[in-house]
Amino acid sequence: MSTVIEQPVEARLVAAAPRMQNIPATLSYDRQDPFAVRMTFPAPATLEGVEVCWTFARDLLSAGLRDAEGHGDVRVRPYGYGRTVLEFHAPEGTAVVHVHTEEILGFLRATSELVPVGTECRQLDLDHELAELMRDAC
Template sequence: MSTVIEQPVEARLVAAAPRMPSIPATLQYDRRDPFAIRMTFPAPATLEGVDVCWTFSRELLAAGMQGAEGHGDVRIRPYGYDRTVLEFHAPEGTAVVHVRSEELRSFLAATSALVPIGLEDMQLDLDHDLAELMRDPA
């Protein structure tokens, strides 16, 4: 069984202009990091001209689809039934994108099939991770 789930999604950038261009993005979930979701935007869609990856909790995504959540760099809220707003805050500015809620629900269902919500800590190998930290670098 694969330990990684990747799902392309179509994000719509909310800009000052009335037009909302589509941006391809990829959601990723890795069983080895069971609390985190990564959302990657390709280089052509970013101001820096390089791939940009945001990491946030699966719990934040699930909660943000039900009501406004987040107080830091990533904030999520529903926008009607069929859209979810994701805000990404950085020193350079804020990017606001809309994603179809159904795509996010499908992704969350796939992550839950891989690692059920509430059982994330059972995926962690704390003994191995501690041994790696304590290992002599020589």
């Protein structure tokens, strides 16, 4: 069984222009980092011309489908017309994208099949992680 889930999604970049631009993005989840999800934008879709990946809590993505959530770099909230808004805040500026809520729900269902919500701690090898921390401290 695969330990990684990747799902392409169509994001609509919210900008000052009258028409929102569609950009490809990928949601991913790795069993080895069970609390996190990643949203990656390919180089052609970014201002810098390099791939950009945002990592944030799976719980934040899930909770943001119902109510506005997040106070830091990533914020998620429901939006009408079956969409969810994700805001990515960086020193260089803020990117706001709309994603079809059904795409996010499908992704979250797949992550829950791989690692059920509430069982994330069982995926962690804390002894190994502690040994790595101690090795780096020497």
